[in-house]
Amino acid sequence: MTDLSLNGRRILVVEDEYLVADELHMELERIGATVIGPVASLADAIAIIAATPHIDGAVLDGNLKGEMVFPAADQLLDRGIPIVFVSGYDALAIPERFRQAPRCDKPVGVRRIIETLKRALELV
Template identity: 45%
Template sequence: MRQKDIDVLRGVRILIVEDEPLLSMAMVDEIEEAGARVVGPVASVEGALEILATTPVDAAILDVELQKQLVYPVADRLIERDVPFVLTTGHDADGLPERYAAVPHSAKPAPASEALTMLADLLSRR
């Protein structure tokens, strides 16, 4: 990860929404190494929405499909709040709804650093 990414991420609260424990743990490690703070991780849409109702977040990494449920309600809530996020998916990203066309996405499995670099780029534009 580039030093400028680490500088941008330092102290940022990042929500992780991921239902695969190994990927989730890798993201937690990468986020903490960059000096950011992990919110979650959570493995369900309901859990993510509960966190968003009570806990401020600055950014998020969302797995598109969680236990056969799509993460779109969480993504929509983040858009309403103007919170940047990255989508990760093991499926064809061309199948994402048009409203997420401008949202960066990472193909799974990819290194956690890929999604985190995309998130740093989004945050640096603010």
């Protein structure tokens, strides 16, 4: 039976590691989501958020080639869009204001990221 649990959802993927981004991309599409991006830099992330009126959720890598993803996260939070952080850093490195956002610590399998995303979207 085909899993289409994210059918029709528009999910932004911000991840600078190609292999991870690619796999996430493929898996999200497999379960019916439409992937916005993926993008690998903060500038691209901010640009694509501004240019995309409809975003249902986002998976954000914490560190993008040395830049922290938080400005982009702020914009998403402002719009009330659920986000999931995927981070190579400890919880300490995440500012207080993002405490509520679910977080997956690398290394993490794609399936777990998606499970976390589903919870953030209150689909489970």
